[in-house]
Amino acid sequence: VSSSIAVGFDIDHTLCIDNHLERVAILHLLDRIVGEGGHVLGSPGEETAAVDALLAEQRDGRCTIDDAVRSFVTQRGAGDPETYVEAFRRMALSMVETFVVPDPYAKHVLHELSHAGIPTAVLSNGWNPLQHAKARRAGFTGTVLASAQIGAQKPRREAFEALVEALGVPPERAFYVGDDPKGDVVGAMSAGMQAVWLDAEHRDYPSDLPSPSHIVRALRDVPGLIRSVVHA
Numbered sequence: 001v002s003s004s005i006a007v008g009f010d011i012d013h014t015l016c017i018d019n020h021l022e023r024v025a026i027l028h029l030l031d032r033i034v035g036e037g038g039h040v041l042g043s044p045g046e047e048t049a050a051v052d053a054l055l056a057e058q059r060d061g062r063c064t065i066d067d068a069v070r071s072f073v074t075q076r077g078a079g080d081p082e083t084y085v086e087a088f089r090r091m092a093l094s095m096v097e098t099f100v101v102p103d104p105y106a107k108h109v110l111h112e113l114s115h116a117g118i119p120t121a122v123l124s125n126g127w128n129p130l131q132h133a134k135a136r137r138a139g140f141t142g143t144v145l146a147s148a149q150i151g152a153q154k155p156r157r158e159a160f161e162a163l164v165e166a167l168g169v170p171p172e173r174a175f176y177v178g179d180d181p182k183g184d185v186v187g188a189m190s191a192g193m194q195a196v197w198l199d200a201e202h203r204d205y206p207s208d209l210p211s212p213s214h215i216v217r218a219l220r221d222v223p224g225l226i227r228s229v230v231h232a
């Protein structure tokens with residue numbers, strides 16, 4: 001039975017927390033922007049909010065991370081945005097080891113699923129090798145699909161279809177575990193997957209979105225949920 005089911009995971013706030021790694025990496029560009037004739041647009045707090053707004057657009061699938069960096073740099077009058085995109089990517093990668101903190105149970109959960117013969121994969125909005133490095137930091141050693149590579153961001157159905165294909169099971173036998181109602185739950189369900197909403201912070205689920213197939217309060221509850229569904 002177990003061989004015919006599979007589990008996909010979101011990364012951020014599911015397998016690990018990244019402590020605003022990308023926010024900090026973009027803010028570090030300000031120094032260089034000013035040094036090369038650009039200017040800041042607001043106070044440090046306002047610049048942080050501006051970065052977060054761009055990253056929210058990226059998470060919602062409205063732009064890529066490269067687009068977010070280009071916008072930030074261009075709005076502040078800096079030179080060739082592409083050199084900043086490269087600098088951002090290098091900096092972000094170098095920060096993974098210190099910024100990314102895995103869920104303390106992530107390795108255990110992944111091991112338990114692997115031990116039960118259940119295929120797993122990761123699907124994340126963002127770019128490799130950053131998402132790959134974050135997943136490795138959480139002890140995940142399998143396939144990491146990043147939206148920039150598949151050409152579709154969550155919540156688009158195409159992103160989840162790529163995941164289902166990587167998992168190698170029919171969509172209704174594939175679970176997707178994620179914390180974001182729109183990006184993770186709605187997206188996974190649009191591809192016919194079983195969406196598991198990870199609600200670690202006991203939030204209210206948005207009333208205008210379709211309800212998740214399952215809810216867990218912690219990552220460590222995932223293997224038990226899978227077992228209960230398989231044996232039901």
Ligand SMILES: [Mg+2]
Pocket residue numbers: 010011012013014178179180
């Ligand atoms: Mg997430």
